[in-house]
Structures are given as structure tokens and as C-alpha cells.
Amino acid sequence: MTDKRIAIPEGTVEKSKGTVLSRVKLVTAILLGVLIIIFGIQNNKTIALKFAAWEFETNIILLIFLVLAIGGAIVAIVTLTSLAKKHKETKRLNKEIKELKDRIIKNDRTSS
Secondary structure, eight states: OOOOOOOOOTTOSOOHHHHHHHHHHHHHHHHHHHHHHHHHHHTOOEEEEEETTEEEEEEHHHHHHHHHHHHHHHHHHHHHHHHHHHHHHHHHHHHHHHHHHHHHHHHHHHHO
């Protein structure tokens, strides 16, 4: 039986799309950060906040920073859990691929 599998050398797949997308994300994040800084500088006022039983005064830029930090933490947690699930599934699928390759090799040897 002839082997009809095609071997693709590693490193031949271009990664240009991922690089461009990551640069666009970086530029977008930097622009958003600059806009937030400008907003904070122009609106440098103290505001009174009431939440449940707490009441306190804070600078608006500190409040914005706190909200962004909390949002970033939530995004990071959600992303990490998603990546962990994908990693676990990838490991399972790679194990299954290895087992199937071993079965194919075993079947090729017995049929020869």
C-alpha cells in the first residue's frame, strides 16, 4: 500500500495575518489610552460617589482607571478560561491523532 499522506514542512505557513491584526489591536489600544488620558486631563474634577452604604469623593480619572482595570481583569479571566478549555481540547485531539496514526501504521504493517 502506498503512503498518500502529504508532509508540510514546519515554518512554511505564513503568519502575516496574525501580525497585522495584532498591530491593529495595539494601535487601537494605544489610541484609546491616549483618548482616556486626554479626557482625564480635561475633566480633572472631584465627584461624589454613592454605592450602597458607602459615600466618598474621588477624582474622575481615578474612577475611570478603576473601572477600566476591573473591566480588564474580567476580560482577562474570561479569556484565560476560554484558552484553558481550548488547550485541554487540543491536547485531547492531539492524543487522538497520535493514536489514530499508530493504528494506521499498525494496519499498514499487518496488511503488507
